[in-house]
Amino acid sequence: MPDPRPAARVTAITHALTPLRSYLELWDGLRLQPEVCDFVFGNPQEMPLPGFVDAIRRHAEPKDKDWFAYKRSESEAREVVAKSLREWRGLPFDPEDVALTPGAFGALEVAFRTLLDAGDEVLFSLPPWFLYEPMLLSVDAVPVKVRVRADDNDLDLDAIGSAIGPRTRAVIVNTPNNPTGRIYPPATLRALAELLTDASDRWGRPIWLISDEPYARLVFSDAQFHSPSAYYPYTLISYSYGKVLLTPGERIGWLALSPSIPDRESLRGAIEVSQIAAGWLFPNAVLQYALGDLERLSIDLPGLQAKRDRLAGDLSAVGYDLRVPDGTFYLWVRSPDPDDVAFCRRLADRGVLVLPGSICEAPGFFRISLTGSNDMIDRALPTFRRAAPEH
Numbered sequence: 127m128p129d130p131r132p133a134a135r136v137t138a139i140t141h142a143l144t145p146l147r148s149y150l151e152l153w154d155g156l157r158l159q160p161e162v163c164d165f166v167f168g169n170p171q172e173m174p175l176p177g178f179v180d181a182i183r184r185h186a187e188p189k190d191k192d193w194f195a196y197k198r199s200e201s202e203a204r205e206v207v208a209k210s211l212r213e214w215r216g217l218p219f220d221p222e223d224v225a226l227t228p229g230a231f232g233a234l235e236v237a238f239r240t241l242l243d244a245g246d247e248v249l250f251s252l253p254p255w256f257l258y259e260p261m262l263l264s265v266d267a268v269p270v271k272v273r274v275r276a277d278d279n280d281l282d283l284d285a286i287g288s289a290i291g292p293r294t295r296a297v298i299v300n301t302p303n304n305p306t307g308r309i310y311p312p313a314t315l316r317a318l319a320e321l322l323t324d325a326s327d328r329w330g331r332p333i334w335l336i337s338d339e340p341y342a343r344l345v346f347s348d349a350q351f352h353s354p355s356a357y358y359p360y361t362l363i364s365y366s367y368g369k370v371l372l373t374p375g376e377r378i379g380w381l382a383l384s385p386s387i388p389d390r391e392s393l394r395g396a397i398e399v400s401q402i403a404a405g406w407l408f409p410n411a412v413l414q415y416a417l418g419d420l421e422r423l424s425i426d427l428p429g430l431q432a433k434r435d436r437l438a439g440d441l442s443a444v445g446y447d448l449r450v451p452d453g454t455f456y457l458w459v460r461s462p463d464p465d466d467v468a469f470c471r472r473l474a475d476r477g478v479l480v481l482p483g484s485i486c487e488a489p490g491f492f493r494i495s496l497t498g499s500n501d502m503i504d505r506a507l508p509t510f511r512r513a514a515p516e517h
């Protein structure tokens with residue numbers, strides 16, 4: 127018998143995931159050792175919010191025979207999100223514009239499956255969230271990448287304009303940005319909207335803007351969030367509660383259609399069809415019932431900001447080159463060794479785990495997750511200092 131083989135597309139996906147998977151091996155081997163300071167992913171390093179646990183407990187108790195029946199997007203949960211979006215964004219979101227999904231991951235997958243045909247190009251900026259590329263490859267789309275501006279991590283509109291062509295179907299914008307922490311300013315979003323409108327007219331079909339906003343509520347007090355949906359009509363927003371509640375293992379988020387998209391009824395139906403066909407991509411029942419409670423909760427933002435200021439201040443003082451993030455829970459830092467993987471392995475040998483920039487297609491950088499506890503920061507700072515450019 128010939129060897130069993132996965133589909134050809136899996137080879138390309140495996141290739142795109144190789145840097146992440148080889149680092150995961152190192153991480154898995156070290157992260158549970160005592161005294162390790164783990165700043166690699168947006169994972170909780172402390173116990174969950176009590177309000178989160180109460181909400182899950184409260185809604186786990188069945189109230190009728192359908193409590194754990196198949197769930198699509200529950201109408202109460204849709205209303206919670208639409209109301210919140212109306213107040214937050216000032217746009218007339220209808221509950222029907224909201225699809226409940228297993229996190230932003232699920233929202234992106236549904237958006238890709240709803241909007242993209244095989245061979246369609248989708249543009250995003252580097253350094254990116256490291257899973258856009260494998261997810262696009264899994265729907266046979268073609269990732270097209272441009273770098274953000276080196277001086278301020280803002281979108282490079284000239285590069286985006288040059289990369290758009292007749293096959294461009296969508297542009298992904300992630301703000302607040304993982305990994306750079308940048309929130310794109312109104313002037314950038316306005317210019318991007320003009321560029322996309324011109325290109326859509328030129329090629330005779332709308333170019334979709336997928337606005338990936340899982341960190342939209344993790345904004346520091348010296349910054350302000352601006353959604354691309356306020357500037358460009360053909361926008362879909364993806365969101366996740368896994369960030370603001372720091373519970374990424376409890377999968378709930380949403381995909382919302384901008385109310386500015388004309389004639390969007392058929393798109394609403396197409397989204398639900400895609401969710402069903404993709405393998406019932408809806409969140410579990412209990413999380414949907416709990417959403418009204420979850421919407422009111424947040425991790426300690428002033429505490430997060432204090433961690434940002436302490437780490438950014440201390441690292442800058444010893445010569446690390448970084449831009450203080452506007453939002454998210456990440457610090458994006460230039461590696462003192464151009465070989466960021468070697469640098470991160472040396473930190474790992476001393477019990478400090480961070481993410482090499484190479485995994486986000488940005489060799490020469492590394493990312494620190496501020497979800498690490500204050501105790502971890504205390505213990506890791508001497509190691510960061512010893513590895514510093516000025517040491």
Ligand SMILES: Cc1ncc(COP(=O)(O)O)c(C=O)c1O
Pocket residue numbers: 168228229230231232255300304338340366367368369374379
């Ligand atoms: C930019 C970005 N988009 C989407 C996701 C997926 O979020 P979730 O796992 O909460 O669905 C992440 C997670 O890290 C992310 O950073």
